[in-house]
Amino acid sequence: MSQQQHKFDLIIVGGGLAGASLALALAGSKFSVAMLEAVAPQASDQPSYDDRTLALAWTSCRIMQGLGIWDDLQASATAIEEIYVSELGKPAQVQLAAADLGFENFGAVIEARAIGNSLLKRLQAVDNVIRFCPAKLTAIKPDKDQVVIQCETETGNLELSASLVVAADGARSSVREMLSIPTRIYDYQQTAVIANVSPEKDHQQRAFEQFTATGPLAILPHVGGRCGMVWTVPKGEESALLELPDQQLLDLLNQRVGHKTRELLGRFSKVGRRTAYPLYLVQPQSNISQRVVLIGNAAHAIHPNSAQGFNLALRDAVALAEVLVEAETADIGSAGLLQAFDQWRKPDQQQTISYSDGLARLFANPGWLAGLLCSGGMALHQLFPPLKRRLALSAMGFRGRLPKLARGQKLSIGKPK
Numbered sequence: 001m002s003q004q005q006h007k008f009d010l011i012i013v014g015g016g017l018a019g020a021s022l023a024l025a026l027a028g029s030k031f032s033v034a035m036l037e038a039v040a041p042q043a044s045d046q047p048s049y050d051d052r053t054l055a056l057a058w059t060s061c062r063i064m065q066g067l068g069i070w071d072d073l074q075a076s077a078t079a080i081e082e083i084y085v086s087e088l089g090k091p092a093q094v095q096l097a098a099a100d101l102g103f104e105n106f107g108a109v110i111e112a113r114a115i116g117n118s119l120l121k122r123l124q125a126v127d128n129v130i131r132f133c134p135a136k137l138t139a140i141k142p143d144k145d146q147v148v149i150q151c152e153t154e155t156g157n158l159e160l161s162a163s164l165v166v167a168a169d170g171a172r173s174s175v176r177e178m179l180s181i182p183t184r185i186y187d188y189q190q191t192a193v194i195a196n197v198s199p200e201k202d203h204q205q206r207a208f209e210q211f212t213a214t215g216p217l218a219i220l221p222h223v224g225g226r227c228g229m230v231w232t233v234p235k236g237e238e239s240a241l242l243e244l245p246d247q248q249l250l251d252l253l254n255q256r257v258g259h260k261t262r263e264l265l266g267r268f269s270k271v272g273r274r275t276a277y278p279l280y281l282v283q284p285q286s287n288i289s290q291r292v293v294l295i296g297n298a299a300h301a302i303h304p305n306s307a308q309g310f311n312l313a314l315r316d317a318v319a320l321a322e323v324l325v326e327a328e329t330a331d332i333g334s335a336g337l338l339q340a341f342d343q344w345r346k347p348d349q350q351q352t353i354s355y356s357d358g359l360a361r362l363f364a365n366p367g368w369l370a371g372l373l374c375s376g377g378m379a380l381h382q383l384f385p386p387l388k389r390r391l392a393l394s395a396m397g398f399r400g401r402l403p404k405l406a407r408g409q410k411l412s413i414g415k416p417k
């Protein structure tokens with residue numbers, strides 16, 4: 001196919017969870033939007049819409065309502081009403097109940113694939129967003145007035161241009177690499193193995209997280225009475241968990257879970273397909289560059305110990321949509337606008353990154369001081385309700401100035417062109 005040319009207001013590179021959420025937040029706005037996604041949604045190697053059971057914070061569920069997909073998602077969602085946090089072999093634990101805070105739940109657990117399906121279904125009916133898929137970004141050239149990108153599609157190469165490019169292309173962002181944005185990558189030397197497991201007793205909307213020196217083990221309530229398991233092990237040990245016969249894996253899991261999980265859920269008797277995810281902290285020096293902004297994992301890939309990666313990405317996506325639709329300038333790629341977005345989002349991003357990174361390093365540290373901080377911290381949180389409340393509200397996504405959609409308000413979408 002010969003080179004085609006297309007001009008847009010905005011191009012989103014990466015149509016995964018973060019990119020598609022941004023595209024949907026811009027639905028009906030005056031902007032013409034192109035969204036490029038390298039891997040088809042049904043493909044077995046689609047990296048965003050996979051089997052992971054994601055814990056969505058309360059504010060994220062409200063954003064999903066604002067995006068108009070909550071009704072569709074509800075059949076796949078399981079509310080989290082109680083959370084139990086403990087440390088392997090230690091008596092201290094933190095028990096959080098949403099009802100104690102005056103909420104029905106802390107949020108909900110939904111499979112990443114179900115969120116992806118709902119986002120894409122809704123996007124099909126949106127006129128101002130054109131989806132290119134499969135389409136892989138191969139080059140990007142920002143200049144004073146616009147950004148020109150090249151991409152490969154099944155039918156040939158495309159050249160597109162826009163006032164602004166949003167990189168939502170994941171932890172290994174090609175936009176970030178092509179623009180040589182310096183990025184700190186820290187290898188946690190841990191791998192998360194995920195699978196669905198079936199407990200003996202009803203999970204009653206309870207989530208469990210047990211910290212160990214080799215990484216956390218989370219058990220999340222899921223649909224059909226199942227639970228989502230996220231088991232973090234030292235790098236290299238994941239192949240044992242992936243390859244063990246089902247019954248042996250279940251025996252190991254039954255030994256490993258904390259006493260509260262055992263008491264409330266009984267024994268696990270069935271395990272589904274297992275997948276492994278190596279864990280890194282990815283932190284670019286800057287999330288903005290000339291006419292380019294990074295969001296989602298491209299801007300910050302974090303340890304899943306606090307289940308905040310997508311929640312943070314979603315707040316970024318809808319905050320960016322808010323800044324763009326409410327901009328007083330006609331140039332949505334202007335440095336001033338991108339700086340305003342960056343300054344707004346930085347405190348939430350830094351706080352979320354520091355929290356999950358701090359947890360990962362503290363529990364991995366074998367020293368007595370770290371041990372004291374872990375057990376002491378947990379006991380303190382359990383004993384002092386204000387601390388517990390702060391912890392819970394933060395996990396629910398109440399961090400700094402919230403985007404309008406997270407506050408249950410609508411964006412002031414301008415008239416389409």
Ligand SMILES: Cc1cc2nc3c(=O)[nH]c(=O)nc-3n(C[C@H](O)[C@H](O)[C@H](O)COP(=O)(O)OP(=O)(O)OC[C@H]3O[C@@H](n4cnc5c(N)ncnc54)[C@H](O)[C@@H]3O)c2cc1C
Binds near residue numbers: 171192
């Ligand atoms: C084990 C595990 C458990 C987790 N649990 C939770 C949880 O409970 N709660 C939570 O909030 N978060 C959780 N997360 C984090 C969450 O999965 C991520 O934050 C989220 O997937 C980030 O979405 P994204 O769209 O930014 O990136 P990605 O999901 O990586 O999507 C990027 C997209 O860009 C596309 N792409 C890449 N390069 C190109 C290119 N050159 N051209 C075009 N397209 C391209 C890719 O195909 C992909 O679809 C977890 C993560 C892991 C690993």
